[in-house]
Amino acid sequence: MTTNPADRIKPPVVVPRDDPHDKFVTTLKQAGYGVIHKALTRTVTLPPAEELTNSDLWRQADWLVVTSKTTVALLPDPLPNPTIKVAAVGTATASALRGRGINVDFVPNDHSGTGLVTQWPGGVANVLLPTSQLAADTVPQGLTKIGCTVNRREVYTTAAVEELPEVIAQSWPSVGAVVVTASSVGRALVKLVEPLGWRRQKLVALGKPTAGTLEELGRPADAVASSPTPQAVLEAVESLVA
Structure with a gap:
């Protein structure tokens, strides 16, 4: 029996933004993903x-x-x-x-x-x-x-929050992908999740500069969104977890 891709259980995706109406968040939700949206940096x-x-x-x-x-x-x-x-x-x-x-x-x-x-x-x-x-x-x-x-x-300037938000920490073992929206977010992510370690989590970089930063940090992006748009981010996530 063939499983319909639309019926597969999709892993949670972290989008490091607080706004529940953010277009990356809503686009991923509409595609069936559970989205954990919490900022990792502060201005x-x-x-x-x-x-x-x-x-x-x-x-x-x-x-x-x-x-x-x-x-x-x-x-x-x-x-x-x-x-x-x-x-x-x-x-x-x-x-x-x-x-x-x-x-x-x-x-x-x-x-x-x-x-x-x-x-x-x-x-x-x-x-x-x-x-x-x-x-x-x-x-x-x-x-x-x-x-x-x-x-x-x-x-x-942008600085990392003092500790990984609890909602991300609790869900981290099951997270399938993280959308890294900027170099500063990448730096914060790598620092904050270090105590938890890395398992299945894939990284989607929003652009080549951010991908370059992740490379420097020793956590290369698994996919780079073709453009900084919700649809491109969705396609990048789908390429990794589908």
Whole structure:
């Protein structure tokens, strides 16, 4: 008797985000997975975030480049320069900006720092780049190489939570996959689960930079999502646990 793949019991998947309405969470749930959603990192605001209220900082910029949803929450409301053009690294960041009432002028087809630089529509421009202290240099270096003046402000960093959330710790032996959404999440995951050890858990990296970090940590990704979208994450998970 042949078993229908849809009838197979699917192992739990960890998505390290607190929001139960997160699109990765809801897409996996709709596909029949039990999803454990709990953040493994916390955001630490840094002093340069206060400088984002400085109107001179904004008057000097032609473009605002936003590379994470976390940055969006730290932007002043309203933006001091209402005519500034805005670029978002991906659809999630763009949605967060629009949710704040900020018009988005550019989102690259390749939702990555490399894609943003490669498809950059702004020519030579003054760019304001509020970002994470841990962010790669891909965007500022790439834009500088094409003639832009980039004002990078490291407005936050990300730190691991103090201990592995209990709901993840209790379920860890049966977890089938973990969606590693960023390099900082990968670092936190490896640190926090070390006392429990690794068994059947597979790692899905959200992009090549995160996969590279996991490689450096000695826990190579078992799959890399082809794009930072819910469907791509689902396909990567399915490739490992189906």
